[in-house]
Amino acid sequence: MFWTVKKAMYRIVQQSVRLTCFFLDWREPVYIKGAGSIGMLPETIKHKNISNVLIVTDKTIENLHLMDSLINGLTGAGIKYIVFNGVRPNPSVENMEDARNLYIKNNCDAIIGFGGGSSIDCAKGAAIRISDPKKSLRSLQGILKVRHKLPPVIAAPTTAGTGSEITVVTVVKDMATREKFAVSDPKVRPKFVVLDPELTLSLPPDLTATTGLDALTHAVEAFIGKSNTKYTAECARKAVKIIFQNIEKAYSDSDDIDARYQMLIAANLAGTAFTRAYVGYVHAIAHTLGGLYDTPHGFANSVILPHILQNYGKYAEKRLAELADIAGITSTSQSISEKSKAFIAATKEFNRKFGIPEYLTDIKEEDIPLIAKRAMKEANPQYPVPKEMNQAEFESIIRLIMGR
Numbered sequence: 001m002f003w004t005v006k007k008a009m010y011r012i013v014q015q016s017v018r019l020t021c022f023f024l025d026w027r028e029p030v031y032i033k034g035a036g037s038i039g040m041l042p043e044t045i046k047h048k049n050i051s052n053v054l055i056v057t058d059k060t061i062e063n064l065h066l067m068d069s070l071i072n073g074l075t076g077a078g079i080k081y082i083v084f085n086g087v088r089p090n091p092s093v094e095n096m097e098d099a100r101n102l103y104i105k106n107n108c109d110a111i112i113g114f115g116g117g118s119s120i121d122c123a124k125g126a127a128i129r130i131s132d133p134k135k136s137l138r139s140l141q142g143i144l145k146v147r148h149k150l151p152p153v154i155a156a157p158t159t160a161g162t163g164s165e166i167t168v169v170t171v172v173k174d175m176a177t178r179e180k181f182a183v184s185d186p187k188v189r190p191k192f193v194v195l196d197p198e199l200t201l202s203l204p205p206d207l208t209a210t211t212g213l214d215a216l217t218h219a220v221e222a223f224i225g226k227s228n229t230k231y232t233a234e235c236a237r238k239a240v241k242i243i244f245q246n247i248e249k250a251y252s253d254s255d256d257i258d259a260r261y262q263m264l265i266a267a268n269l270a271g272t273a274f275t276r277a278y279v280g281y282v283h284a285i286a287h288t289l290g291g292l293y294d295t296p297h298g299f300a301n302s303v304i305l306p307h308i309l310q311n312y313g314k315y316a317e318k319r320l321a322e323l324a325d326i327a328g329i330t331s332t333s334q335s336i337s338e339k340s341k342a343f344i345a346a347t348k349e350f351n352r353k354f355g356i357p358e359y360l361t362d363i364k365e366e367d368i369p370l371i372a373k374r375a376m377k378e379a380n381p382q383y384p385v386p387k388e389m390n391q392a393e394f395e396s397i398i399r400l401i402m403g404r
Contacts, residue, residue: 003390006380007388009381010380010381010388011226011381011384013381013382014226014227014381014382014383014384015227017143017227017382018227018384020144021227021229021276024186025186026186026276027189029155029165029166029189029190029191029192029193030044030191030192030193031192031193031194031195032044032192032193032194032195032196033194033195033196034195034196034197034261035196035197035198035257035261036069036196036198037194037195037196038069038070038073038156038194038196038198038199039069039070039072039073040073040194041070041073041112041154041156041192041194042070042073042074042076042077042079043073043077044192045079045110045152045154045192046077046078046079048152050079050109050110050152051078051079051080051109052079052080052081052106052107052108052109052110053074053079053080053081053082053108053109053110053111053112053154054081054082054083054084054099054102054103054106054108054110054111054112054123054126055067055070055071055081055082055083055084055111055112055114056084056087056099056111056112056113056114056115056119056120056122056123056126057083057084057085057087057113057114057115057119058085058086058087058088058115058118058119059085059086061085061114061115061119061158062083062085064202066114066158066199066202067083067114070112070114070156080106082102082106082108084098084099084102086098086099087099087115087118087119087122088118089118089294089296090118090171090173090180090290090291090294090297091118091119091121091122091125091172091173092172092173092174092175093125093136093137093138093172093173093174093175094175095122095125096122096125096126096128096129096137096172097126097129099111099122099123099125099126100126100129100130103126103130103151104130108151109151109152110151110152110153110154111123111126111127111151111152111153111154112154112155112156113153113154113155113156113164113165113190114156114158115156115157115158115159116157116158116159116161116162116211117157117159117161117162117163117164117171117297119158120155120157120162120164120165120190121162121164121170121171121172123153123155124153124164124170124188124190125137125170125172125183127150127151127153127188128140128146128150128170128183128188130150130151131146131148131149131150131151131187132146132147132148137172137183138172138174138181140183141181141182141183142182142183142184143184143185143382144184144185145183145185146183146185146187146188148187149187150187150188152191152192153188153189153190153191153192154190154191154192154193154194155190155192155193155194156193156194156196156199157194157195157199157200157264157267158199158200158202158203159200159203159207159211159267160200160203160208160211160212160215160250160260160263160264160266160267161210161211161212161213161214161215161267161298162211162214162215162267162271162297162298163215163218163267163268163270163271163272163274163275164271165190165193165195165268165271166189166190166193166268166271166272166275167188167189167271167274167275168184168185168186168187168188168189168275169182169183169184169188169275170182170183170188171287173290173291174291177291178291178292179288179291179292179374180287180288180290180291181378182287182378189275193268195261195264195265195268196264197257197258197260197261197264198257200260200263200264201254201255201257201260202254203254204254205251205252205254205354206354206355207298208247208250208251208254208263209247209251209302209350209354209355209356210296210298210299210301210302210354210356211267211298212243212247212250212251212263212266212267212298213247213298213301213302213305213347213350213351213354213356214267214297214298214301214302215239215243215263215266215267215270215271216239216240216243216247216270216305216347216350217279217282217283217301217302217305218239218267218270218271218273218274218279219235219236219237219239219240219243219266219269219270219273219274220236220240220305220309220320220323221274221278221279221280221282221283222235222236222270222273222274222277222278222279223236223237223240223273223277223319223323224280224312224316224319224320224386225277225278225279225280225383225384225385225386226384226385226386227276227277227278227384228273228277229276229277232272232273232274232276232277233273233277235269235270235272235273236269236270236273236274236277237322237323237326238266238269239266239267239269239270239273240323240326240327241326241327241328242262242263242265242266242269243263243266243270244327244328244329244346245262246259246262246263246266247263247350248353250262250263251353251354277384278382278383278384279383280308280379280383280384280385280386281308281311281375281379281383281385281389281394281397282301282304282305282308283301283378283383284375284376284378284379284383285300285304285308285371285375285394285397285398285401286300286301286304287375287378288371288374288375288378289360289363289371291374292367292370292371293362293363295360295362299356300360302350302351302354302356303351303356303357303358303359303360303401304360304401305347306344306347306348306351307397307400307401308397309343309344309347310344311387311389311393311397311400312385312386312387313387314337315386315387316340316386316387317336317337317340318336318340319386320339320340320343320344321336321337321339321340321343323343324339324340324342324343324346325339327343327346329342329343329346330342330343358403359401359402359403360401360402360403361402361403363398363401363402368395368398368399369391369395371394371398372391372394372395372398373391375394376389376390376391376394
């Protein structure tokens with residue numbers, strides 16, 4: 001009885017948030033798209049009176065010289081810049097504070113997040129702290145707590161997966177507790193986005209696969225949840241179709257510029273869908289594992305997705321059947337149940353083709369209750385999942401993910 005009441009309360013909260021979202025500012029960023037488009041960014045931002053930028057990235061990106069075109073363009077446009085190259089996977093509070101301090105020290109007036117989701121999230125987190133120096137990131141955890149306007153954030157993704165360039169959320173790791181938390185507000189959304197497939201050409205096959213399946217997870221979780229709008233549902237459908245058409249091409253041929261570009265578009269569409277319709281239990285568990293073990297986010301999502309979809313069972317069948325039709329993997333003679341199972345099987349087949357394991361065997365038995373507790377705390381009541389799970393159910397699904 002108690003759990004039944006709690007589930008009803010969760011649905012009330014979710015519907016309240018869904019209705020509130022209709023009154024928020026969902027203004028799209030300025031897009032710069034296409035091969036070589038990173039070279040157009042300096043002149044674009046110069047016209048917006050931006051004259052001194054902080055570039056937030058990691059050492060790998062810097063060593064690959066992926067920023068050369070951007071830096072040359074900034075120099076040519078007379079825009080000053082300073083580089084923060086200390087972004088770590090699952091960026092921490094300290095990471096974001098270091099970037100913030102460099103921004104202030106150099107009197108910058110905009111931030112460019114250049115890299116994967118970690119770099120873009122780090123840039124967002126730094127911008128939040130710049131806008132409100134009296135509030136810690138932890139105190140802003142949750143929804144609609146950012147009160148002040150952020151300095152312009154510009155996102156240039158080098159992976160096709162996280163969708164961080166379009167979302168209203170930044171994910172932060174607390175190093176002391178080994179916990180990830182999110183700050184979510186429309187003010188956090190970047191003002192400029194560069195979708196340049198040339199920036200993704202150096203991405204190795206394994207990361208191409210896991211980041212692509214991260215985008216698939218975003219689209220699927222948004223679509224099967226209960227907070228969709230007509231627009232977010234359509235974005236999710238398009239993302240799924242594009243991913244099924246292009247992910248294997250991008251994986252097998254790193255120089256396929258069109259497949260790379262299509263995957264960027266799909267990741268952006270999936271990000272658009274989930275930033276308003278939310279994600280689900282796949283992400284709740286993946287974030288927890290990222291906090292505890294530094295498990296790469298896309299990799300965790302790839303492994304967890306089919307297990308969670310199977311667990312949802314009849315509660316997600318109709319929506320998964322529709323995605324199976326969109327993906328082109330079913331026939332008209334199949335039932336809704338058969339189509340749903342075919343979609344789940346397709347996610348497993350992607351993992352097999354890309355060398356992604358079926359289970360996460362590094363999870364420690366003694367951590368299972370904590371993982372379940374943290375995943376529940378993140379997901380409930382915020383995530384409008386098809387079917388809610390309690391602590392015992394979470395622990396059971398975690399054991400399945402471990403292969404137990």
